């Protein structure tokens with residue numbers, strides 16, 4: 267699926283970092299394994315859960331209250347939980363400050379590390395956002411798309427993002443190919459379409475910021491902008507919510523495991539597996 271998946275990042279695909287996009291658990295054309303097949307020893311070895319936010323901690327448009335309880339339970343069991351989101355630094359800062367036991371996060375698809383009461387730390391060079399936004403909209407108009415700047419744009423530090431407005435993956439893949447001709451990268455989540463001057467990579471940012479070995483990290487996400495979290499060889503456990511299966515043709519990398527449920531119910535499956543393996547009662 268290399269040809270189809272490469273379009274998503276409109277250039278150098280994640281798997282070109284020297285790894286196999288299928289992941290160690292899946293085989294050719296078999297796809298990710300059910301999360302219920304994760305070995306308890308592997309779940310017990312997790313010291314940090316790096317999680318996407320929209321479509322992973324949320325159900326519909328809101329944060330799932332059961333997720334908040336699960337995060338508190340994981341932290342109580344000695345497992346750090348770190349949001350790794352495409353949302354603006356300002357929004358991730360709020361999550362990092364108020365989610366129970368969470369003390370830092372990665373925002374804007376890996377471009378900024380946020381820690382409450384510290385200035386945001388850029389993980390990529392600063393960009394002229396106005397110029398990038400104008401070029402992105404030119405590319406989109408030429409492709410027949412009128413993209414609306416996200417309402418949360420004032421809270422972004424580096425990223426330029428637009429509302430997805432339920433556009434199909436195929437439409438966004440074509441937009442990514444058009445953007446590549448202008449040297450731009452496009453990726454997308456369930457809610458936003460992002461333009462950048464270098465390949466967005468949540469996983470590379472996480473490895474740089476985590477402070478624990480990749481083998482001790484479990485990652486979970488739901489959409490193409492999470493692909494960097496799924497690259498084989500980077501992390502101990504990589505998990506997609508059930509939503510990744512229908513987007514497979516647009517994922518530069520697939521996780522080793524997939525949950526039975528979609529959205530936040532998928533996150534709860536992972537939390538329960540880790541808590542059980544560590545001998546802790548699951549969150550209510």
Ligand SMILES: [Mg+2]
Pocket residue numbers: 318319320321322455456487488489
């Ligand atoms: Mg998401």
